[in-house]
Structure formats: C-alpha cells, structure tokens
Amino acid sequence: MLDTKLLRTDLDAVVANLARRGFDFPRDHYAELEERRKQSQVNAEKFRHERNARSKGIGKAKAAGEDIAPLLAEVEQLGEQQAAAEAELTAVQDELAALLHGIPNVLADDVPEGADESANVELRTWGTPATFDFAAKDHVDIAEGLGLLDSAAAAKIAGSRFAVLHGGLARLQRALIQFMLDTHTLDHGYREVYVPYIVNREALFGTGQLPKFEEDLFRLDDEREFFLIPTAEVPMTNLVNDTIVEADELPVKMVAHTPCFRSEAGSYGKDTRGLIRQHQFEKVELVHLVQPDAAAEAHEQLTRHAEAILQKLELPYRVVTLCAGDTGFSAHMTYDLEVWLPGQGAYREISSCSNFGTFQARRMQARWRNPETGKPEPLVTLNGSGVAAGRALVAVLENYQQADGTVQIPQALRPYMGGAAVLSPGV
Secondary structure, eight states: OOOHHHHHHOHHHHHHHHHTTTOOOOHHHHHHHHHHHHHHHHHHHHHHHHHHHHHHHHHHHHHTTOOOHHHHHHHHHHHHHHHHHHHHHHHHHHHHHHHHHTSOOOOOTTSOOOSSGGGOEEEEEESOOOOOSSOOOOHHHHHHHTTOEEHHHHHHHTOSSOOEEOHHHHHHHHHHHHHHHHIIIIISOOEEOOOOSEEEHHHHHHHTOTTTTGGGSOBOSSTTOEEEOSOTHHHHHGGGTTEEEEGGGOOEEEEEEEEEEOOOTTOTTSSOSTTSSOSEEEEEEEEEEEOGGGHHHHHHHHHHHHHHHHHHTTOOEEEEEOOGGGSOTTOSEEEEEEEEETTTTEEEEEEEEEEOTTHHHHHHTEEEEETTTTEEEEOEEEEEEEEEHHHHHHHHHHHSBOTTSOEEOOGGGGGGGTTOOEEOTTO
C-alpha cells in the first residue's frame, strides 16, 4: 500500500509516477474521499471535545445544587452526534482503504519507460547459447522420447496444465531443488524455512495478490477462505505480519521450497505444451527483509544469488530490467532472469527478482525499530525465485540434449543423482 503521507503531501508526483505504468490514478474520487475523511475527523473531534467539556460541568453544577437535567440532555445529544461522526469517519476510511488497496506501487526512478515486455532492457548476458549438429528438440519431445513425461495421465487425474514425471526425470527435478537449497543455505547464508501451502485471505492481501488478483488463485471450498499458495513469497513474507523487527536482527534472508498453485487465468492458449506454464509447479523462493537504506544492495545481491544457480548449472541466460508497463502490481523495481531454451530458440523467464519497497510491509504492518528514533518504521521486502525448478528442468533438458535422445546431467547435479551422468530412456 502506498504511503498515505506521500499521497497527501506530493500527490502530483505519485500520479505522474503511476502514469508511467499506464495507471490512471482516480484523482477526483480520492480528493472527494480525503475531503470527507478530514471533515468527518474534524466533526468527531469537535463533538468529543464539547461532550467532555459538558461532562466536566455536570459535577460542578451538581455540587452547586443546580438542575443538571439540561446538561445531561446536552451531553447525551453530543454523544449521539459524536457517534454519528465517528461512524461516518469509519465508513469513509473504509472507502478510502478500498480505493488505495487497488492502487499499484510507485516505480523506482531508474525503471525504464515502456508499455510492455518489448521495452524491457537487457542488462547483461552470461554464457553462450547452445548450438547442435542436429535439430534441437523441445523439452516435451525429449522427455516423452525418454518415456519419463506423461501429460495424458495427468490430464485424466486433474485436467490440463498438469504433468506426471517418472523415474530419472522426477529425480532430476528433486536434485535441482536440493542443489538450489544447498547453494542458498550453505553458500549464500539463507535460513531455510518450511511454510504452509495453504494461507488465509489476510496473508494474500499482505503481499498484494488480493484483492486485485483473486482470479489467479486456487481458493478452497471452505468457509474459512483458505487459498493454495501461488508462491512461497506469501507465507514467508507474512512471517513478519504485524511484527516489529529489531535493527540488529536485519537483514533477514529466508529460502523455502514449496509447490506453487496458479489458475493461470487469462493465459489460455499460452504455453499449453509441456512444463512452462502449469497449474502446479515447484519453486525455490528467496525472501529478504531489510531496512530502507539497504534495499538497493539487497536487490542486487538477491539477483546475483539467483544467477549463481544458473551459472553453476552452466545454463546461458540474460538479465533484463522490466519496464514500467511490465512491472508487477506490488513491485518497485524488478529484474527478470531469462534462461536460453534451444527448443524454442528464445530466452524465457526463470526468475523474477523484485524490490517492493515498503509497499507490502505497509499492508502487513511489518516494521523495524529505527535505533536513531526508537520508533517503528515499515520494512522493505524483496523476493525472487532461486529458481523455478520446473523451468530449470526444462532448461537442463533442452540445453544438455544429445543426438541419441539422451540428456547429459550437469556436473553440479551429479552428486544428487547418485553419480549418474546421463538421463536415459526409462531410467
């Protein structure tokens, strides 16, 4: 949620910033609600002050033997007026909150201009895209050719956009996950956490998925309004919901492996083949919680940690800065890591590393105590995939494919595969 003080003191700058996203700030509606809020607050405080003053006069009048009935009636009337003003204040505050909850985060100054992904800016590349002396296959043909991927069986069980992995392919995905967790905990200093795969509405509101993106979620048919997590970002970041973190506890760096569940609303027809866009997929997620002046460096560090996974796997990739129109609702700035997929002849996203500023923290009431003032202030939250296991599996299959249909196993994964060097049919 945006800082309400910023809206009140520099609305023009906020409106101009959000216009870069293509977001039309509802300025007139906001101004009307803000004026009603101020007037209601003034009225409530006026009636409260007058009621308190009259209440004090009752004791004095009673001690002087005066008739206090008129005063009692006046106090009662003022009480009713105060209650009405406070009810109006609560109502307009609720309207204002509902409006603000649908407004995206402001963008960092160095976010590139642009309306969509075509305007994203490439920062750097790593590795050389693989070339083969045979026609490169995509991951579906490779995995099905090995007899290790069965989408038809998954469709019978659950429908489209699910997959069944067999044998060595299932083990390879598990190896990728274990390798990523070990790298982030042992090399990068993250604390591993195990979190619920089901969360409540409040948690999803805190990280910005609700109320705007409810159609993208899987909601359980349960009166408690539970949802399957779309990413481990939600439960991990909400560990500091309504919490004050002391300065000497920062930065907090957490990593978790979870399945993720997304309805993929609005993506019909996109990536229907294979493992690129599934309703259920595995991901290793990284979360940083820092004080504001450490946010920029934390963003760079988080991105480098995700890059390290791709470098150890020797997978060519590039890093792009998302432009204004392609930056997510809650993000202040985002770097995408895009891995090279020979079967598609293109770079595809495998990780988004985002700095959310204080946007999520304000929604969650997640704070740190500033030792200079002794007062709590909003934290900065950051997260990124470290990386998406399903897409890493796709990248390994396509980049390490061989002419005979087998797949070499990257050196970094062989200790997790019992020393096996090749993924072979039915193995």
